[in-house]
Amino acid sequence: MADFDYEELLDRARSNIPEEISNRARWxxxxxxxxxxxxxxxxxxxxxxxxxxxxxxxxxxxxxxxxxxxxxxxxxxxxxxxxxxxxxxxxxxxxxxxxxxxKCTQCGAPDTHFIKEDRTTLLKCQACGATRPVKL
Ligand SMILES: [Zn+2]
Incomplete structure (x- = not known):
């Protein structure tokens, strides 16, 4: 673990994201x-x-x-x-x-919108499809 520095971790995270999405993440x-x-x-x-x-x-x-x-x-x-x-x-x-x-907490993209599921509101990412509950 000690071998990784922060920048390296970021690079590794970025390299797992398709180019198009990582461009939008720099929004x-x-x-x-x-x-x-x-x-x-x-x-x-x-x-x-x-x-x-x-x-x-x-x-x-x-x-x-x-x-x-x-x-x-x-x-x-x-x-x-x-x-x-x-x-x-x-x-x-x-x-x-x-x-x-x-922001999507999974991939950092700002292309998100709210969706309603039962009584919960979710923030859905259009880039990676991740959802998370939000309190409106
Ligand atoms: Zn995402």
Whole structure:
């Protein structure tokens, strides 16, 4: 075990994934444009980032409000949060959303969608077919 370093493990993991899928796994979101305006925080390209995730904008917005423990309002393409939220913290919260509701934990691909099975909602990966339960 001690012979493997982290990079080596990553390479080994990648080499097991077909080329097309590993390209999609390198998917990234547009950089969030965040600015502080008085005592509010403005996420200027909220809709652009959400469109990239292919998720419901209200779901993303509610998640951010809950995680940040604040309230706010939506304003066209922008989202507004009460209080001065450090951009770093907001970015981390976006990453949490992606890890929880977008990324496949098996192959890392973002090509996923929700499916309903009985009373559970599953996140299904279109790239590798893996499913995992999510709490909406
Ligand atoms: Zn997958």
């Amino acid at each position: 990234s979101l547009p950089s969030p444009q965040i600015m502080i305006e008085g005592s509010n925080t403005i996420f200027r390209n909220f809709i652009e980032v959400v469109n990239h995730m292919d998720r419901d904008e209200n779901h993303v917005y509610q998640f951010l409000l809950n995680e940040l423990g604040t309230s706010g309002s939506r304003d066209g393409p922008r989202a507004r949060f009460k209080g001065r939220i450090p951009p770093k913290r907001l970015k981390k919260t976006i990453v949490n959303y992606v890890n929880t509701y977008v």
